[in-house]
Amino acid sequence: MEKVLEVNQLSKSYGNILAINNLSFTVNRGEVYGLLGPNGSGKTTTLAVVLDILKANAGDYKWFDKPMDKFTRRRIGSLLETPNFYPYLSLWDNLKIVAKIKDAPDDDINYALGVTNLLKRKYSAYHTLSLGMKQRLAIASVLVGNPEVLVLDEPTNGLDPEGFAEVRNIIQSQANDGKTIILASHILDEVEKVCSHVAILKSGDLIAHGRVGELLTTDDMVYIQSDKMDDLEQTLEHADFVKRVFKSDKDLAVVLEQGNSVAGLNKYCFEKGFTLSKILLKKQSLEDQFLQLVK
Amino acid sequence: MKKLFQLEKIKTLSYPAFKTLMIIHFLLFFLVVLVVSRIHFSIPGFSIKGLYQFPNIWEFFPWIASWFNLFLAIVVILLVGNEFSFRTFRQNVINGLSRSDLITGKLIMIFTIAVYAFIMVLLAILIFGIIFSNGITMDIIFEKSYLILIYFIQAIGYMAIGMLTALVFRNNALSIIMFLLYFAIIEPVVRVMFKADARRFFPAKIISNLTPTPEFLTMASEKSFTTSSGKSSLDFQEIGLMPESLSLGLTVILATGYIGFFIGLAYLITHKRNL
Numbered sequence: 142m143e144k145v146l147e148v149n150q151l152s153k154s155y156g157n158i159l160a161i162n163n164l165s166f167t168v169n170r171g172e173v174y175g176l177l178g179p180n181g182s183g184k185t186t187t188l189a190v191v192l193d194i195l196k197a198n199a200g201d202y203k204w205f206d207k208p209m210d211k212f213t214r215r216r217i218g219s220l221l222e223t224p225n226f227y228p229y230l231s232l233w234d235n236l237k238i239v240a241k242i243k244d245a246p247d248d249d250i251n252y253a254l255g256v257t258n259l260l261k262r263k264y265s266a267y268h269t270l271s272l273g274m275k276q277r278l279a280i281a282s283v284l285v286g287n288p289e290v291l292v293l294d295e296p297t298n299g300l301d302p303e304g305f306a307e308v309r310n311i312i313q314s315q316a317n318d319g320k321t322i323i324l325a326s327h328i329l330d331e332v333e334k335v336c337s338h339v340a341i342l343k344s345g346d347l348i349a350h351g352r353v354g355e356l357l358t359t360d361d362m363v364y365i366q367s368d369k370m371d372d373l374e375q376t377l378e379h380a381d382f383v384k385r386v387f388k389s390d391k392d393l394a395v396v397l398e399q400g401n402s403v404a405g406l407n408k409y410c411f412e413k414g415f416t417l418s419k420i421l422l423k424k425q426s427l428e429d430q431f432l433q434l435v436k
Numbered sequence: 437m438k439k440l441f442q443l444e445k446i447k448t449l450s451y452p453a454f455k456t457l458m459i460i461h462f463l464l465f466f467l468v469v470l471v472v473s474r475i476h477f478s479i480p481g482f483s484i485k486g487l488y489q490f491p492n493i494w495e496f497f498p499w500i501a502s503w504f505n506l507f508l509a510i511v512v513i514l515l516v517g518n519e520f521s522f523r524t525f526r527q528n529v530i531n532g533l534s535r536s537d538l539i540t541g542k543l544i545m546i547f548t549i550a551v552y553a554f555i556m557v558l559l560a561i562l563i564f565g566i567i568f569s570n571g572i573t574m575d576i577i578f579e580k581s582y583l584i585l586i587y588f589i590q591a592i593g594y595m596a597i598g599m600l601t602a603l604v605f606r607n608n609a610l611s612i613i614m615f616l617l618y619f620a621i622i623e624p625v626v627r628v629m630f631k632a633d634a635r636r637f638f639p640a641k642i643i644s645n646l647t648p649t650p651e652f653l654t655m656a657s658e659k660s661f662t663t664s665s666g667k668s669s670l671d672f673q674e675i676g677l678m679p680e681s682l683s684l685g686l687t688v689i690l691a692t693g694y695i696g697f698f699i700g701l702a703y704l705i706t707h708k709r710n711l
Binding site: 221 | 439442443446447450451452518522523524526527528529530531532533534537710711
């Protein structure tokens with residue numbers, strides 16, 4: 142698989158504060174890669190470093206197997222933090238600047254304004270836009286030049302539910318076109334719905350990464366207790382209807398494969414010689430899992 | 437290069453403060469030369485009219501124009517400072533410019549503004565010169581015409597310092613204040629701490645001396661000036677009573693050197709700092 146971005150043991154600190162610590166991950170072509178983490182976990186810093194805006198203290202990164210240069214940056218459409226535009230210029234002129242830098246044709250500007258529903262405001266000055274429109278213009282500027290890679294930092298910031306859905310549609314259609322997308326967000330739902338892969342950051346550390354389906358699931362969890370917990374855990378690990386089993390406080394948490402019931406689990410344990418003293422079925426939300434991961 | 441010029445054109449021409457300041461710059465210059473030309477004042481050996489005749493006008497008009505270089509410097513400070521307050525330098529780099537491109541773009545803008553100011557003064561000189569001079573020959577017309585080129589260098593100098601100030605402070609109000617403080621207070625105070633000889637070599641001094649007060653407007657020449665207290669005549673140059681003794685050629689060379697140094701510093705700062 143072709144590597145789009147490879148980050149290698151990257152560290153960046155602001156004075157005494159370590160913003161990212163020894164971070165490594167790889168994004169391959171065609172992936173929608175989510176950087177998930179609470180505010181201040183280092184998502185924006187990571188993106189700012191790989192876009193060559195901030196200088197890293199240690200480590201390196203490669204785009205398309207090369208060090209970053211301005212020609213590589215033109216192949217990447219990036220939205221970092223807040224939208225940055227010239228307030229006195231019209232939307233058209235603002236995107237014209239982007240198009241000129243990226244050597245993109247003027248048609249791209251109309252296309253981008255069309256996709257983001259801003260065509261009728263084409264000649265308004267940027268400062269007259271509402272917050273949501275500004276955010277949409279930022280998305281539009283990312284699309285100018287038809288880049289192979291999109292880097293989006295909290296792209297739904299400040300949008301209403303409608304705008305939220307629109308932006309998600311844009312991201313999904315770009316992903317369907319085979320674009321590689323790197324999406325930083327603190328909104329779990331957003332990452333879960335659009336990303337194929339996810340890296341979870343917590344105060345600068347990478348605490349987990351992998352496929353979204355493997356890392357974040359909405360499966361129900363069964364908490365059980367018995368007198369021989371260790372033996373029970375080992376037995377269940379080998380049972381084919383169990384997806385995952387792990388210790389959680391005094392309980393064993395069990396995730397069942399689709400189509401299996403709690404009654405079935407109870408029966409299986411009894412047959413293997415374990416008497417369960419507690420069975421508790423808990424519907425688990427993504428938020429619970431996320432909070433568990435970043436705890 | 438062409439791309440950077442076009443980018444600067446879009447950014448600059450629509451900027452309201454740019455238009456306002458350039459119009460004020462234009463009006464003030466023409467107002468001063470017009471009003472002064474209407475004054476009837478003459479003493480033996482000197483008349484206002486003489487200032488508007490070739491070749492003296494080549495000295496007089498750039499000197500007047502140099503009063504308003506401050507406007508050009510402020511325009512540049514605003515345009516560079518805005519890139520920081522709008523975070524657009526950052527965005528330009530994300531979109532695909534190099535850090536050097538940012539500075540090169542601003543230098544192209546500075547050069548263009550200097551060309552504009554040059555043409556403005558040149559046209560004014562030709563118009564007023566032809567109206568006020570009588571019995572002109574080509575030789576007389578162009579005798580001191582090189583002085584306007586020196587004005588061009590000076591305009592670039594002020595704007596280059598303006599750009600550097602904005603790159604260092606990254607804030608419009610602070611940059612303008614620091615720029616004014618440097619020219620009006622900081623450098624003059626620092627200069628006084630040096631020996632009289634050394635004072636002539638400071639950048640603001642050198643750059644403002646590119647368009648010295650026309651000779652026929654100064655009160656006395658250096659040679660004829662003696663003081664009862666026996667003070668060095670250089671002290672009087674310091675307070676602007678007398679023309680400088682550094683030759684114009686040397687001043688131009690030093691000024692160009694300073695400008696080159698400031699531009700180099702601008703590139704260096706932009707490469708080293710976070711955006």
